[in-house]
Amino acid sequence: MSRKITLDDVAKLARVSPITVSRALRNPQIVSEELRLRIDNAVKKLGYVPNIAASRLASARSHAIGVIVPTLYNVIFSEYLQALHEVFLPVGFQVVVVNSRYSLEEEENAVRTLLGQRVEAIIVVGVNHTDLTRRLLQQSRIPVIETFQLAQEPIGINIGLDQVRAGYDATSSLIKAGYRRVGFLMGNRDERATERRRGYERAMEDAGLASPSLMKSQQQSSSIALGARVMAQFKQDGFPEAVFCIDDNLALGAMQECMRLGLRVPDDIAILGFHDLEFAAFASPTLSSIATHRYEMGKIAAEQALRLLNRGAGTGQDVIDIGYELVCRQSTPDMSIAGPG
């Protein structure tokens, strides 16, 4: 490997001082035209690429934003990540994404990694963390944004939706529509899903309809195929009249399984999903769902981070509830969400 080209090499070739090269690269207009040209030529001739580690060390600025998501695999996080990229890249920030694989321990490591990189803000999915994670984030003195859920005690900015209430409202809508045996389907138990389940449980209890045999789940990551398998568990105890599924993947699989078994949707069984993924509107029958706003959430999260960064005001605190909406399609009767409360 031929010796690496550094700023000094460029400076020598252009017959200027290293610091002038540094300036010419970062802020061309403060260097005279002549030198700038000499420098540009030298850079091209040598194929010089600046060493960002050195730059970060010297300037104590990383121009990087740390983002922690539980998985890259789920499209709801892709939409959110896309929004983050769209806000940060144009203003010169790099986005560093780390995958916590739904584990609080890995999340703690992720925070360490990101702080080690001296990211200038951290945006994390979820509001439950290990004690040490919280401490690290608080001590870091950088903007911290927690997303997707609402926090009792936000570390910094929190933007999300009330998952418990969403689960409650989804279930109540079905109950209000006249269903008594309202079932519940779930896959892996992540924080958001668990909150929605709590909402389901409360709604059923409040209506005096709760029964363990109405809840089916399987510890696997959400997929359409899983929805079909979990739905099939009802063959033992008898099928409910309506089912609230923890997300649209499960809902679609559940719906297909019902139809395969000869149950008509929604006449024999109503099906309600969650997140309103694009395919929901194109399934047959079209799938009712609770719309969440992942892209917008990412956008606002990024904007809030930038706001704090620009104010230089480290750690503002705020909770932003982005809400959700019931989207009624063919897989359920016409319903609406009960008012606040």
Next chain:
Amino acid sequence: MSRKITLDDVAKLARVSPITVSRALRNPQIVSEELRLRIDNAVKKLGYVPNIAASRLASARSHAIGVIVPTLYNVIFSEYLQALHEVFLPVGFQVVVVNSRYSLEEEENAVRTLLGQRVEAIIVVGVNHTDLTRRLLQQSRIPVIETFQLAQEPIGINIGLDQVRAGYDATSSLIKAGYRRVGFLMGNRDERATERRRGYERAMEDAGLASPSLMKSQQQSSSIALGARVMAQFKQDGFPEAVFCIDDNLALGAMQECMRLGLRVPDDIAILGFHDLEFAAFASPTLSSIATHRYEMGKIAAEQALRLLNRGAGTGQDVIDIGYELVCRQSTPDMSIAGPG
């Protein structure tokens, strides 16, 4: 902001030299138990987080792998990224993902950014690059892996599938099944899509069936909704007997639009997608598609990169064809892919 905690602070508190702290952190077993305990305590007490920029600068190693994808939004890249993460993280590499937004210019910037970070390998979607991108990658002397397509002149390792042939085979299958008016649907024109279209065109020409009025497209990113809109364009010239859609999103939308218009699938019109996304098997009717192997491709790409990294052999060259398969479901009649040739 209280002064930042450095290795020196830890060293002082633990009453050892800084270098011993450095060693204890990277390689605990080469430090005596007593010192290690003192150091661990000091680290915890101070909340010390190592500065990775300094570490990278001093060691000239980034432990980072650069990955360039055209978008984060499409699930085919999520699956691929997930595989890359799963291989690299356990062996101590960080994965840095950059989004080129389907632009060769942004790809060039992405390469610059990544090289500036001194990533130890670069994995990029696609085989077409600007001249400068190619030069930068070649000069970098690090492993370069190009994916998703097959290259005439790979920069380093190339792992993908023959997109032209896949498009050709998909179209030929429909022709072999007896269809004459075989349509084609496409959204945005990315490299892979364009190759598949070329395959379609050749197959139609070879069969003497080509006609511009059979090809419909709209310059928007692929979505189910777009599939419906583009399909609707056939209302003017009359609908084809079969349609090859550039991906499953378009195919699902197209299928729904046909059914909305009272066309039966596959009796009135056959529909073939591409990529075999999960929902294809759960649509009604179930959607025939060409299965590609994104997860496996990511896995192999990562493993190849590691192989070169471990051999210290910078830039091996190789082309790996990962293939594809026709998956026949209800949206087409029974078909098979023509043999090689």
Next chain:
DNA sequence: TTGAAAGCGTTACCAA
């Protein structure tokens, strides 16, 4: 097993 000294490649600060 531990430590001292000398960088790594850039930028901040102050001067010219």
Next chain:
DNA sequence: TTGGTAACGCTTTCAA
């Protein structure tokens, strides 16, 4: 507008 000097916080020698 340009340049000299001293960091930035860690790791790599080389010694002990």
